Amino acid sequence: MGEQGERPRNTDGQYADRIPPEAVLDVFDDREDMARPLTAGDVMDALDCSRRTAHNKLSTLVDRGTLETRKVGARSRVWWVPMPRGPESRTDERPLPVTNAIQDASLPGSGPTLEARREALSAAYDYLAANPEAKKADFLRDVYHDHPAGYESPEAWWNALHPALKDLPGVDPPAERGHLWHFLGGD
Incomplete structure (x- = not known):
């Protein structure tokens, strides 16, 4: 074999990869501030490797x-773990306060x-946003049938939903x- 301390080589004679890419992920996981991006220098220091290896x-x-x-x-680069969009995230332009x-x-209910x-x-909110003046009958006619939400009657549906609808940002109940019902905007 070689001298002690020499990096091991694989069967092709190339240096064996002693630092798997997943080790870099551990560096990201160990940050105190999970939002802070890292530099190659941060990875070099944490893994005790060369700049080329870190890159x-x-x-x-x-x-x-x-x-x-x-x-x-000019010569600097940062890396970060992208944040996945949760299921409650929407691709439309609805303001976050409304989504929240x-x-x-x-x-009522669970699960x-x-x-x-x-x-x-x-759906009721989106309907009102698209139709800034609507009556209860409009919601029952145009929203309930596509979104009954387990209610057997339009009246039961309305009785459960309208108190929550009136509390949403931009909704002006009668x-x-x-x-x-009026829609004043979503902010």
Whole structure:
């Protein structure tokens, strides 16, 4: 074999990879501030490896889609773990306070039933946003049938949903029964 301390080689005579790319992920997991991006120097220091090795490992993880990177100067680059979008994240332009209010709305039920009722509330909100003046009958006609949320009658559906709907941002409920609901905006 070789001298003691020489890096091991594989069967092709190349240096065996003693630092797997997953070791770099441990460096990201060990950060105190999970939002802080890392530099190749941070990885070098943590893994006691060369700059080239750090760059190679980081590049491998970017190629796999595990990390993201961008240049931050003429010769500087940072890497970070991308944050996945949760199921409550929407691809439309609904403001986050509205999405959070729908998620936090007081609706009866739990599990899939509660989720169906949140979807019904969301559909009612979207309907009002698209139709800024609507009556109860409009919601029952245009929203209930596509989003019954486990309710057997439109009246039971409305009785459960309208208290939550009136608390959503930008919703102006009528002062009296039978009058128009108004949409003032989602912020």
